[in-house]
Amino acid sequence: MQQLQRFSIQQSNVDCDSDCIHPAAVTAARKALGGAEPADDVAPLFAVLGDPTRIRVLTALSAGELCVCDLAVATGVNRSTISHQLRVLRDHRLVRRRREGKVMYYALDDDHVPELLATASAHSGERNDERQERLA
Amino acid sequence: MQQLQRFSIQQSNVDCDSDCIHPAAVTAARKALGGAEPADDVAPLFAVLGDPTRIRVLTALSAGELCVCDLAVATGVNRSTISHQLRVLRDHRLVRRRREGKVMYYALDDDHVPELLATASAHSGERNDERQERLA
DNA sequence: AAGACATGTGTATATGTGTACATACGTATA
DNA sequence: TATACGTATGTACACATATACACATGTCTT
Numbered sequence: 001m002q003q004l005q006r007f008s009i010q011q012s013n014v015d016c017d018s019d020c021i022h023p024a025a026v027t028a029a030r031k032a033l034g035g036a037e038p039a040d041d042v043a044p045l046f047a048v049l050g051d052p053t054r055i056r057v058l059t060a061l062s063a064g065e066l067c068v069c070d071l072a073v074a075t076g077v078n079r080s081t082i083s084h085q086l087r088v089l090r091d092h093r094l095v096r097r098r099r100e101g102k103v104m105y106y107a108l109d110d111d112h113v114p115e116l117l118a119t120a121s122a123h124s125g126e127r128n129d130e131r132q133e134r135l136a
Numbered sequence: 137m138q139q140l141q142r143f144s145i146q147q148s149n150v151d152c153d154s155d156c157i158h159p160a161a162v163t164a165a166r167k168a169l170g171g172a173e174p175a176d177d178v179a180p181l182f183a184v185l186g187d188p189t190r191i192r193v194l195t196a197l198s199a200g201e202l203c204v205c206d207l208a209v210a211t212g213v214n215r216s217t218i219s220h221q222l223r224v225l226r227d228h229r230l231v232r233r234r235r236e237g238k239v240m241y242y243a244l245d246d247d248h249v250p251e252l253l254a255t256a257s258a259h260s261g262e263r264n265d266e267r268q269e270r271l272a
Numbered sequence: 273a274a275g276a277c278a279t280g281t282g283t284a285t286a287t288g289t290g291t292a293c294a295t296a297c298g299t300a301t302a
Numbered sequence: 303t304a305t306a307c308g309t310a311t312g313t314a315c316a317c318a319t320a321t322a323c324a325c326a327t328g329t330c331t332t
Contacts, residue, residue: 029196029210047186055175060165074165124177
């Protein structure tokens with residue numbers, strides 16, 4: 001953390017180093033941040049979703065459960081990579097698995113996932129709505 | 137964030153690659169994936185949200201607009217870092233800025249952001265209701 | 273115009289992480 | 303039990319990137 005300079009008695013008015021410009025706004029922001037730092041909870045989740053391969057896996061699973069082999073074929077990704085990413089997704093409770101013989105079937109574990117994907121897609125879609133028409 | 141990979145589904149090895157276990161499921165998954173590869177649109181957005189500092193910035197801004205200096209104080213992050221991250225957020229149309237004299241005021245630019253944060257928080261909250269160990 | 277101040281950016285470094293090879297594990301079948 | 307096969311993981315490498323220092327830019331004040 002940076003050192004805090006102590007020249008606070010200068011004009012009691014606007015000095016960004018000693019005292020922030022809008023103390024009321026800062027306190028409101030601190031309140032919004034909360035003491036528990038929710039960033040440490042949601043940021044890792046978003047980080048998991050921030051990989052194209054994992055998004056492809058989740059999107060593929062949105063059509064229904066798939067085994068690892070099918071996932072690899074559908075997404076065109078190495079099976080080893082798929083397994084690694086499935087483990088990441090499992091650790092974050094985004095997918096669940098079910099064994100049937102020697103085949104593992106993976107499925108979405110959370111209704112939040114399609115919701116997040118839809119919202120993010122809407123945001124990206126708005127950005128791309130420069131002159132993009134829906135294609136038949 | 138990483139660059140997308142070209143993938144061809146012609147990894148004809150021996151068994152599982154040439155003929156997947158459930159061809160119908162694979163075609164359904166491919167249909168869900170779509171030809172336009174939505175992963176390349178939403179994954180970068182999630183990647184942006186996957187950083188604790190940026191989440192703190194967005195959360196702080198959810199209480200109202202703030203200048204860079206106040207953001208740095210509220211989040212406890214170097215002003216230079218704040219500026220860098222604000223640029224990233226700006227590039228993805230997550231925040232907008234407004235100049236007033238020599239002070240730049242930043243605000244959330246999209247209603248999707250609070251929605252995404254809420255959904256992600258709900259997911260994390262459900263996870264924490266059970267006994268879940270985070271990996272460092 | 274010059275100085276002060278808030279903000280933006282170039283750059284270097286350290287940390288993180290996605291990928292794939294090789295290999296181990298678990299289950300089913302002969 | 304032994305073999306085959308789908309899945310999981312250890313490991314190493316390449317690449318992305320978050321951070322902070324130093325400096326640049328833009329605006330207001332004197």
